[in-house]
Amino acid sequence: xxxxxxxxxxxxxxxxxxxxxxxxxxxxxxxxxxxxxxxxxxxxxxxxxxxxxxxxxxxxxxxxxxxxxxxxxxxxxxxxxxxxxxxxxxxxxxxxxxxxxxxxxxxxxxxxxxxxxxxxxxxxxxxxxxxxxxxxxxxxxxxxxxxxxxxxxxxxxxxxxxxxxxxxxxxxxxxxxxxxxxxxxxxxxxxxx
Numbered sequence: 001x002x003x004x005x006x007x008x009x010x011x012x013x014x015x016x017x018x019x020x021x022x023x024x025x026x027x028x029x030x031x032x033x034x035x036x037x038x039x040x041x042x043x044x045x046x047x048x049x050x051x052x053x054x055x056x057x058x059x060x061x062x063x064x065x066x067x068x069x070x071x072x073x074x075x076x077x078x079x080x081x082x083x084x085x086x087x088x089x090x091x092x093x094x095x096x097x098x099x100x101x102x103x104x105x106x107x108x109x110x111x112x113x114x115x116x117x118x119x120x121x122x123x124x125x126x127x128x129x130x131x132x133x134x135x136x137x138x139x140x141x142x143x144x145x146x147x148x149x150x151x152x153x154x155x156x157x158x159x160x161x162x163x164x165x166x167x168x169x170x171x172x173x174x175x176x177x178x179x180x181x182x183x184x185x186x187x188x189x190x191x192x193x
Contacts, residue, residue: 048125095121
């Protein structure tokens with residue numbers, strides 16, 4: 001093979017590598033997670049790293065509201081029947097852009113916040129603090145459980161034309177993997193991951 005063909009193939013492989021790295025950088029990743037017992041409740045604190053594709057960022061700038069769904073559940077395995085899920089809880093965070101003030105607006109459970117940049121807004125969306133997820137009355141102290149957490153872009157809340165686009169475009173399917181950790185009500189008062 002000539003030297004020119006080798007250089008061309010090398011450049012193609014490098015471009016393909018760079019493209020695949022950029023494509024995989026978008027999405028949601030769980031950076032930190034902790035459950036803390038406070039009196040008879042368990043509170044969750046978590047941090048998610050959210051990176052949107054340029055298409056999604058552009059859609060937000062043009063007025064499309066994005067809803068991020070944070071899901072937490074507690075599961076206990078049973079050999080004789082389906083797994084028991086004493087806790088299934090969801091929380092929704094809304095991200096929108098206000099062109100008049102040129103600010104991003106984040107709303108979740110009565111809490112509102114404004115941000116100047118999309119990266120600052122995504123940081124706020126990705127921060128979950130003091131969320132009451134478990135009441136001790138829902139638990140059997142002698143049993144062990146699996147606590148699961150994830151965050152995803154709720155595609156069902158998008159306007160209908162964008163829902164169709166989301167079905168055909170992977171860049172619109174933004175979610176984290178499930179994080180699953182063992183949980184025991186009689187264990188330590190603080191569980192970190």
